[in-house]
Amino acid sequence: MEAVLILEDGTILKGKGFGAEKEVFGELVFTTVMTGYVEVLTDPSYKGQIVMMTYPLEGNYGVKRDWFESDGIKAEGFVVREVTSKALDDFLKEYDIPGIQDIDTRFLTRKIRDKGVVKSCLKVGEKIDDDEISELLEKVRKYKDISDIDLVPLVSTKEPKIHKVDNKKARCVLVDCGVKLNIIRSLTQRNCEVIQVPYNTSYDEILDYKPDFVLISNGPGDPARLKDVINNIKNLIGVVPITGICLGNQLLALAFGGETYKMKFGHRGGNQPVKNLETDKVYITSQNHGFAVKEESLPDDVEVSFINLNDMTVEGIKHKDLPIFSVQFHPEARPGPHDTMFLFDEMIKLKDRK
Template structure:
């Protein structure tokens, strides 16, 4: 079953289809991860995107029950050089092809992903479509150019109703902007009692729960498309400890007067070196984002830049100087990726304990 990948600039790649059938349009991005494809595909931060893997062979260890980062993934499609038809791993329950069919996600293989990635690095992310080769190119290209990509991405992936993840320790409210299950796992490992809330939950509703801390999760899209969350953060900071990850980091920055911008091709992969400025320690991190905080917009009167990305110098961490609140652009929960930054969850625990002791002394 042949398929065609068309880019917004008119470039065409011929390939072979796998996974679900059907034509799709989305923003095409690339991940440099060599492993962890199941976690990446099920990461809701890829909502609406066509995900290209730069590693040449994808699917060789199959798909298993333990590595989901969401139950219903919402990436538009998957692009690979070659997919493994017969996975070999003791945990494998499905092949990548079977998994994508079940989740209704089209795939295209046989693509020169190195050439595609070089183009995206040179020209930036762009719209793309995967179509049947029988479709008339001019018509398919016109449809691609006319498509307006959605801006309500967080609304699409956030939970609609609050739900608990019971524990016996600190009470943490988790604001779901498109969370990865690994964030909940790390908080649960530390025996936190979790209440997961929708992205548009009011500050009043959060504070009524009397939480020990608030987690702002990752999620897809432009942080400026979630003004409700920015206002909510402004109202709760100072009243409760806050930890933001990825989109949560960008929203925390916007709530404190910073600006954000769309990156040329973003950071998506498992090997991004990040330096903690205070200690000089370098961690290799898992990242997945297309927006970043503008360094010149960070007001040193209220925010401290704590981490920077060593490849391009982008802002990767912030800490509030007046309130118990901090955020990072990368994923300390990893999944997939290195666990170099897991101690940030312990730091969040210490922040909550210190705040509680100070205000209940």
């Protein structure tokens, strides 16, 4: 099959298609992880995006359902240098996702790094002529920016789910904005019961579950669009311990009156160094985000707890008095290092500060 990747600036790359025969639109982003293509593709935070892997060979070790981070592929499309197994091709076909290979991903990565993320179209088909490419370029340029799309409702659970444990030590209400399954696993493995609720669950419904703490999950898109979630968090502050991961970190900052902004090309990969400002310890972390918290916008009673050592951006915040903290990176990894898995223990300890 033929395939073409079209960027809004007019860049056109032709390659070989795999996966589904269709056209998709989304924000083109890259991730630097060298393994974990299954986890990347099934991460709900990639909804609305066409994902490119910087590592050149993808598919080497097949596909296994145990590696899923949701119920299926959430990325809109997949861009790689070379596919090395039929299993990856079949995986994309199963979830009706197109992919392109045999293109210069190094060139594209450098372009995004220098110019920033771009809107794009990925088309896979038997024959793609120049007239069709011209039409697709016009569609790309008219396509909405990711900040204008409501993505969280597309990946959040539709009804509450209870993840029970033996010898329960704590109860967490998890506000699902597009949660990765390993966040839930990381809590239940520590004997913490998790009640997973839709993103728009009201604060009084959350409190009806009598949680020991509330966790705001990761998810896709612009946090500023989630005004109902931000309002619910405001009403929970000072009432119950709260923590957050990735999008949850940004939503907490907004609930405190802070601001967020869109990054040039974001942090996506498994080798991002962050520093704990309280202990001066440095950790290598897994990350996947295109928005960040403005440090100068935070109120006096909220302080930055972690920073990114590559660009000094905010990687975590905490309240000076209340049992509230959140991180921008992914302590659950999948894929990525396990340096910060201990933070799930810290989340559970929040119950002692109720």
